[in-house]
Amino acid sequence: MKTAIASLLSSTEVSRISFVFGPVSVLSHDFAAVATAVRSGDLAVEIDPGFLGAIDGTAAYDQDLNAFVFSSALQLGGDSLTSIGMSAFVVHEAVHAISDRKAAAVSIQMDEGAAYVATVWYMLERGVVDLSNSDAPEADRPLLEAVDAMRKRALDGTVPVSATDSEVKAVVGYVLNQPRYRTPGVYEYNGW
Ligand SMILES: [Zn+2]
Numbered sequence: 443m444k445t446a447i448a449s450l451l452s453s454t455e456v457s458r459i460s461f462v463f464g465p466v467s468v469l470s471h472d473f474a475a476v477a478t479a480v481r482s483g484d485l486a487v488e489i490d491p492g493f494l495g496a497i498d499g500t501a502a503y504d505q506d507l508n509a510f511v512f513s514s515a516l517q518l519g520g521d522s523l524t525s526i527g528m529s530a531f532v533v534h535e536a537v538h539a540i541s542d543r544k545a546a547a548v549s550i551q552m553d554e555g556a557a558y559v560a561t562v563w564y565m566l567e568r569g570v571v572d573l574s575n576s577d578a579p580e581a582d583r584p585l586l587e588a589v590d591a592m593r594k595r596a597l598d599g600t601v602p603v604s605a606t607d608s609e610v611k612a613v614v615g616y617v618l619n620q621p622r623y624r625t626p627g628v629y630e631y632n633g634w
């Protein structure tokens with residue numbers, strides 16, 4: 443599983459994700475650094491359904507253990523939306539690992555926002571989000587449209603892309619729709 447996660451995070455699709463979201467920057471080489479750390483064991487990969495049950499999550503990054511935590515062995519990559527979805531979760535958690543590497547102190551809303559930008563960007567790279575014919579819930583559309591616009595600027599050659607104020611607002615709106623992120627707070631990362 444370690445190898446699968448490292449190869450996902452050093453894949454071409456992930457290397458195209460490069461952006462600045464307010465105080466959080468998530469660049470191609472940051473994902474590569476996380477992949478290297480997973481390979482070397484500086485970042486651990488653990489399966490701990492109890493931990494995830496307690497936080498009601500599918501995947502997590504634990505900054506104290508410097509570990510990715512999953513509820514079960516992941517089926518990554520592949521063609522099915524489920525396995526692409528699981529890969530997208532890994533990309534999301536990798537953003538938290540990137541902020542931890544920088545020992546950043548960043549508001550929960552901005553760090554989660556950056557993580558969701560990366561999640562959606564990865565799904566756009568995999569071609570599983572079609573905005574012209576979207577089955578996505580209406581509430582998700584501002585998030586999808588904001589990330590689609592950011593990715594298009596990257597394709598036009600602007601790398602890294604900076605999220606505009608209205609893109610930040612759309613993404614943070616999505617984050618705040620989730621009860622678990624509604625309480626204001628700061629992630630005080632401690633480095634690895
Ligand atoms: Zn998160």
